[in-house]
Amino acid sequence: MTPNKELQESRMRGYFIESTREILKGEGLKALNVRAVAERAGYSYATLYNYFKDLNELVFICVNDFMIECESFVEDHTREYQPGRQRLKQRMIALIRYFTQYPGIFELFYLERMNSLGSQHPTAAAIYRFTDSLSEADLAAMVSGSITDKETAENIRLSLRNAATGMLLFYMNRMQPDGYKAFMETAERQLDFILGRDQA
Template identity: 60%
Template sequence: MFIIFAALNLHKMVSNKELQEKRMRGYFIDAAKETLKGEGLKAVNVRTVAERAGYSFATMYNYFKDLNELIFICVKDFMSECEAFADDQTNQQTPGSMRLRARIRSMIQYFTQYPGIFELFYLERMNDIGARQPTAEMIYTFTDRIIQTDLDYMISNKEISEPDAEMLKISLRNGVAGLLLFYNNRLQPGDYRKFTETAEKQLTYLLGLPVLRH
């Protein structure tokens, strides 16, 4: 009986420790994400994140190997957040080219709303971001992740060939990043309405869809 009681207590202690660790990691992750969203990567350092989380910078090292690990986690979280935003915007639509266009539109909207995240993804040098090669690959193929379900649907319904689908992915990876680069950093086109019209025309052209009338 004593052995069972001791084992239960030990399990409870381990569970509490895991919960505490998860909670503490969450504080630092949230603090880093808030800083990245509002001020960009250049504002992120150990002291800034720790102060925002409400703990000392030494405490942070109890839960993360270094700042790069924390940033890598933030990148993955932002991707999930952007994907969830696209899901929410398009969950009533039928899979296919029209929904693919809508999902890319949602991705563009997300990155214009959070230019600090766009800079983290597409402008910062990989030397400044943790887990460089996995992060670079993850970011480069992120557009694929947003549209893959719709592309698979289009391929299975013979709306597009597999080679053409691969070319479309490459065009969207580079085209979306280019559009956002000029708008977020050079304000070209000069206002948001013109920017969205330009983005819509480019997506429509790439997908061979009818032009949307506003």
């Protein structure tokens, strides 16, 4: 019987990745450390280093997973809409919902640790383009449907990105506006303001 080394290794990696995911989703970055990850995975802290270069590697893997997860979440919540302005708004709302549900993931994406590694890291670049990738299709539809011109679409793209991350940053870091409901109402008003009123 020839042991399947690759399968074994991939399982081991999986245990640590799953453990990291759970901590990040549950308690957030502050609670993440090598010993906590290893303990939850059922191994000693040093074992982790047999499968990953360092803790950051694990974090990056999770960031990529979360991006995919968030994208699916947004997709699932906007299936009934046609590409265009209304769907774009709903997509942004879904994005905001996802992050308020998992504040630790937002923190991970836009704050702290990303800092520690250089900006050229592919994961950092992917995060940078993340909200853009979510708005891309709808903006294209709006342009081709002559609802907006190209330049405005570009401004909307940037404004949406800043509005989403900005509002979440302030909401989570300083808990303002106070309470989820008030926050979502403000968010919706902001989105309407950026996306403009009916005009086509």
